[in-house]
Amino acid sequence: MKAQNLAPAILCPFVAYALPNARRHGCGRPPPSATATSSTTALSQTSSQVAGYPTLVSSSGQAITPGSTVLSTDLSTSSAxxxxxxxxxxxxxxxxxxxxxxxxxxxxxxxxxxxxxxxxxxxxxxxxxxxxxxxxxxxxxxxxxxxxxxxxxxxxxxxxxxxxxxxxxxxxxxxxxxxxxxxxxxxxxxxxxxxxxxxxxxxxxxxxxxxxxxxxxxxxxxxxxxxxxxxxxxxxxxxxxxxxxxxxxxxxxxxxxxxxxxxxxxxxxxxxxxxxxxxxxxxxxxxxxxxxxxxxxxxxxxxxxxxxxxxxxxxxxxxxxxxxxxxxxxxxxxxxxxxxxxxxxxxxxxxxxxxxxxxxxxxxxxxxxxxxx
Known part of the structure; x- marks a missing residue:
């Protein structure tokens, strides 16, 4: 049986509040790319993946975890x-x-x-x-x-x-x-x-x-x-x-x-x-x-x-x-x-x-x- 479309306005209040709001939902983003500068290393996405997440590599081939998209070449400026x-x-x-x-x-x-x-x-x-x-x-x-x-x-x-x-x-x-x-x-x-x-x-x-x-x-x-x-x-x-x-x-x-x-x-x-x-x-x-x-x-x-x-x-x-x-x-x-x-x-x-x-x-x-x- 095909369900009918129901607008939130005609639903009881508790159901209306449960509905996902199209303008509000925080959809994610594709894997980001970064532009190289004097203090950063550009990243590119490879086709290989680990645990369902993108594997990012620097231009030198170093693997980077999904936790960051740009690596600073000046380690003294990084914070824990x-x-x-x-x-x-x-x-x-x-x-x-x-x-x-x-x-x-x-x-x-x-x-x-x-x-x-x-x-x-x-x-x-x-x-x-x-x-x-x-x-x-x-x-x-x-x-x-x-x-x-x-x-x-x-x-x-x-x-x-x-x-x-x-x-x-x-x-x-x-x-x-x-x-x-x-x-x-x-x-x-x-x-x-x-x-x-x-x-x-x-x-x-x-x-x-x-x-x-x-x-x-x-x-x-x-x-x-x-x-x-x-x-x-x-x-x-x-x-x-x-x-x-x-x-x-x-x-x-x-x-x-x-x-x-x-x-x-x-x-x-x-x-x-x-x-x-x-x-x-x-x-x-x-x-x-x-x-x-x-x-x-x-x-x-x-x-x-x-x-x-x-x-x-x-x-x-x-x-x-x-x-x-x-x-x-x-x-x-x-x-x-x-x-x-x-x-x-x-x-x-x-x-x-x-x-x-x-x-x-x-x-x-x-x-x-x-x-x-």
Missing amino acids: IPTETLSTTVASDIVTVVPSSTATLESTTAEASTSTRASQIVSGLYSEATQISFKVPATEQCGNNDILTLPGMPWVVANSMYNADQMVGSQCTNFESILEATDGTREVVWNSVTDIDLVDSTKDLCKGYTNIGVGVNLNKKLSAITSIPAFFQWSRTNTTEFRGSNVFDFITAPTPSDTESTATSEFMLWIRIWGGQVPIGYAEGPVATLDLFGASWKLYEGQNPASGVTVRSLLVDEGFDGVFQGDLKDWLDAMAQKGYIADSDYVTVGNAGSEVFYGSSVMNATVALDIKT
Whole structure:
């Protein structure tokens, strides 16, 4: 059954707040290039990739990690980036997910099969969830602004292709089913089917965001939120070169219901990238490094040119191998500790999904995302 287009204005308030805003979403950028000067070394991107991220090399052939795009030749002017270790909450009923170079959860033509991935301890409750009867049947959504409401569930399924007018091809975000774990935790099973031509003039333009949006307990102060348990499991098969990313995207504001003004802040947690996509602010280098969710991350910040809003993105050093679990409250608390948001600020948007640029790719995914107060 084809879902109908639903405009945010006709949805109930909690659903409207969950919808990704086309003007606000902090889509990433292609790998940057730098111009050589007397104090810097020019970089060029190679076709080889490590852990799903671009490998950058200097003109002398020296490999450079994704943490910086320009290396200073005067080491006396470089400054250390602070590293922090933050506490995280892990469920007691756990299984260990270990990446394997011979049997991975993903198949892709754009990455080396020997790439190293981040491994993580994941709650067995999520993986043991079983399908339950649900009133909404499996639904295909291929319209450029298709949104499916799931009655009784805390989510909407959104195919938000806000740059569809510059897209050649199609993107579908399809609902499959609902799962339930033994403790009552619900999960949504969905898939994303991308078939977008690589057009040179628009290859660096993010075409849209295929995602699961949260609609319950938004517009609560950060201090009133006790936890944001998140689970994102996926398998992706690329049949052509594909550029995109899997991210969590949250917006906070000093006042409730504000999702658009320049008073808001956008925070993105980048758990996997393909095709060398990098966050806004990547060219300026990281402003901090953090240890969180059992992995190392670099923090980038920059202004979204379309909205004027500052976007702060945590990019994991090694992409997660098809599964992520964590309490996202730890992430937002870390941003508050750095002074980027206040405990009195409101969480007005929260979602999990994939940014897409181009390529033929199918992602099968399961998401559990909830804001608890």
